[in-house]
Amino acid sequence: xxxxxxxxxxxxxxxxxxxxxxxxxxxxxxxxxxxxxxxxxxxxxxxxxxxxxxxxxxxxxxxxxxxxxxxxxxxxxxxxxxxxxxxxxxxxxxxxxxxxxxxxxxxxxxxxxxxxxxxxxxxxxxxxxxxxxxxxxxxxxxxxxxxxxxxxxxxxxxxxxxxxxxxxxxxxxxxxxxxxxxxxxxxxxxxxxxxxxxxxxxxxxxxxxxxxxxxxxxxxxxxxxxxxxxxxxxxxxxxxxxxxxxxxxxxxxxxxxxxxxxxxxxxxxxxxxxxxxxxxxxxxxxxxxxxxxxxxxxxxxxxxxxxxxxxxxxxxxxxxxxxxxxxxxxxxxxxxxxxxxxxxxxxxxxxxxxxxxxxxxxxxxxxxxxxxxxxxxxxxxxxxxxxxxxxxxxxxxxxxxxxxxxxxxxxxxxxxxxxxxxxxxxxxxxxxxxxxxxxxxxxxxxxxxxxxxxxxxxxxxxxxxxxxxxxxxxxxxxxxxxxxxxxxxxxxxxxxxxxxxxxxxxxxxx
Numbered sequence: 001x002x003x004x005x006x007x008x009x010x011x012x013x014x015x016x017x018x019x020x021x022x023x024x025x026x027x028x029x030x031x032x033x034x035x036x037x038x039x040x041x042x043x044x045x046x047x048x049x050x051x052x053x054x055x056x057x058x059x060x061x062x063x064x065x066x067x068x069x070x071x072x073x074x075x076x077x078x079x080x081x082x083x084x085x086x087x088x089x090x091x092x093x094x095x096x097x098x099x100x101x102x103x104x105x106x107x108x109x110x111x112x113x114x115x116x117x118x119x120x121x122x123x124x125x126x127x128x129x130x131x132x133x134x135x136x137x138x139x140x141x142x143x144x145x146x147x148x149x150x151x152x153x154x155x156x157x158x159x160x161x162x163x164x165x166x167x168x169x170x171x172x173x174x175x176x177x178x179x180x181x182x183x184x185x186x187x188x189x190x191x192x193x194x195x196x197x198x199x200x201x202x203x204x205x206x207x208x209x210x211x212x213x214x215x216x217x218x219x220x221x222x223x224x225x226x227x228x229x230x231x232x233x234x235x236x237x238x239x240x241x242x243x244x245x246x247x248x249x250x251x252x253x254x255x256x257x258x259x260x261x262x263x264x265x266x267x268x269x270x271x272x273x274x275x276x277x278x279x280x281x282x283x284x285x286x287x288x289x290x291x292x293x294x295x296x297x298x299x300x301x302x303x304x305x306x307x308x309x310x311x312x313x314x315x316x317x318x319x320x321x322x323x324x325x326x327x328x329x330x331x332x333x334x335x336x337x338x339x340x341x342x343x344x345x346x347x348x349x350x351x352x353x354x355x356x357x358x359x360x361x362x363x364x365x366x367x368x369x370x371x372x373x374x375x376x377x378x379x380x381x382x383x384x385x386x387x388x389x390x391x392x393x394x395x396x397x398x399x400x401x402x403x404x405x406x407x408x409x410x411x412x413x414x415x416x417x418x419x420x421x422x423x424x425x426x427x428x429x430x431x432x433x434x435x436x437x438x439x440x441x442x443x444x445x446x447x448x449x450x451x452x453x454x455x456x457x458x459x460x461x462x463x464x465x466x467x468x469x470x471x472x473x474x475x476x477x478x479x480x481x482x483x484x485x486x487x488x489x490x491x492x493x494x495x496x497x498x499x500x501x502x503x504x505x506x507x508x509x510x
Contacts, residue, residue: 018042018130021058021092023069023081025050029120033068033097040127051076052084059088066130071098071109071117082113091140093133097126167245167266170252173222175199178261187245187268189238200264204233204247224251232269244273307345314341340375343409346402363402365430365437365506366391372408373428380416384423385443391430398437398508403479407487410476411441411502418445418500436485436508442501447493456489480504 018037024030030048037044047062049055050073058064067085069078078096085094096109096117106117115136116129161168167184171177177195185195188203195203205218221229228250235243248265317338320326326334373387380387415426424444431438448456459474480487485506492498 016042017045019045019063019065020047021055021062021064021067022046022048023050023055023067023073023076023078024048025070025073029070032120033123033126036123036126037130052080055081055084056088059085059090064092065134066093066095068095068097068126071096071101071105078114079109079112082109086113091137093130093137095126095129095133097123167264167268169200169264169266171200171262171264173260173262175201184264184266187237187243187266188235194238200262204235204264204266205231221249221251242270243268244270310341310345314338314345317341339371343375343405346406363399363404364394364397365400365404365439366394368400368402368405369408369428369430369439372405372412375409376412376416379413380426383416383420385416385419386425388425388427389429390427392432394432394437396432396508398432400437400506401479401483404483404506407476407479407504408439408441410472411504414472415441415443415445415500415502418443422446424499432508437506439504439506440501441504442499444499447498448489448491448500449493453489453491457487480506483507484509 020033020037022030022033024033025048027048030046034044034046047058049058055076067081069081071078078098082094085092093115094113096106096114097120098117099120101117101119109117115133118125118129161179161181162183164181164183167187168181169177169184170179177200180192180195185192188195190198217226217229220226228248230246230248232244232246235245237243246267246269248267250263252261252263254260317334320334321331321338369389369391373389377387412426412428419426422445426444427440427442429440429442457473457477459471477487483506485504488503488505489500490503491500
């Protein structure tokens with residue numbers, strides 16, 4: 001019967017290698033230490049030294065696991081060897097072996113830095129002492145390696161943190177800033193001292209600005225029901241300009257001895273927002289352009305359809321005007337109707353030829369205003385609006401296109417409509433300077449909301465709902481611009497002095 005052979009490993013491969021530097025001048029004692037360590041299972045690489053120079057050379061040229069020193073070596077004892085080892089900065093276990101050493105001397109040596117001492121008649125303690133000190137030395141080296149790795153990580157983190165293109169911070173749950181990078185301070189325009197005086201919540205997430213949904217989401221974040229919260233805000237830089245930012249907030253997992261904190265990443269998205277607004281404006285302009293083109297095609301069709309009946313009505317009124325038996329009290333009414341038909345025809349032509357240039361000059365501003373006021377007199381009376389005119393005579397005698405009558409009609413009509421139901425006063429003034437004619441049309445209506453003022457002259461913008469087309473003021477400003485003038489407005493919704501003033505400035509051309 002053949003028995004299975006055990007898996008034998010050569011004895012030399014089972015032994016642990018141990019490199020020993022021995023401070024000893026008596027060779028038999030050194031060989032005794034070698035045999036003792038060999039019996040304990042170590043493959044020994046040993047060097048004996050007796051002088052300071054020999055130890056210095058051995059430490060410089062060799063790699064050792066442990067130093068064993070005879071305390072009583074003449075001229076270069078254990079205390080000298082220990083001092084030299086410490087001066088070299090090499091972390092090695094240092095064990096004193098002596099035939100006779102007092103407890104007081106041993107304690108003094110260990111206070112100086114020796115790791116242990118062993119009497120020569122008790123060498124059974126040597127191997128456990130070496131193994132313990134080897135483990136301790138490895139633990140110290142591992143601690144140093146860990147500290148160095150942490151230092152490297154801290155350096156890299158600090159460089160990344162402070163050079164990041166986004167703002168970053170760690171914040172306590174009560175809103176104190178723990179760690180803040182430079183980019184975050186740049187985005188807000190605040191110094192480190194200024195930032196420390198302001199709570200994170202007051203600065204970036206004030207409760208007064210959070211709606212109910214945001215409040216619920218923030219509570220979900222703090223209770224760990226969601227991993228992070230992302231929200232866009234418009235902040236105010238220290239110098240006053242607005243900054244669009246995106247905040248990403250998460251709860252940091254704390255170490256056992258630390259409390260929870262928040263991680264914040266704040267990205268300046270002002271450029272992205274501006275691009276988005278620009279794209280939206282472009283799309284809006286393209287849509288408006290198409291709507292205007294459609295409106296132009298429709299106006300062309302309507303004008304074609306309207307011109308025929310207008311021509312017929314004009315002919316009828318002409319016959320009435322030239323009838324020899326027309327009563328005098330009806331003549332003025334017929335003449336007014338003829339003028340209004342002429343105005344309708346002019347509006348049609350103006351709409352169709354809006355981009356075809358001016359329609360010729362020859363009309364005084366005050367005369368155009370007076371005609372429009374006469375037309376709107378009955379509507380103003382019905383709306384309980386008093387019309388006051390202060391029209392100063394033209395010194396230059398400058399005349400303007402008939403199309404300005406449509407401008408005055410649109411502005412006066414809008415002012416009367418704004419005061420409809422509440423009544424008020426409509427004041428129309430005209431005057432000339434050395435270079436221009438100025439007309440102001442001021443009402444005491446409710447005023448225009450500030451949010452609407454920037455859009456009031458845009459095509460298709462209206463506050464009248466289904467009753468408005470949104471083209472009146474856009475066309476009005478376009479007619480004024482064609483005459484080389486400007487149209488501006490000033491409005492207030494303050495109940496103590498509400499109202500709107502339209503100011504038309506027209507250059508004098510003789």
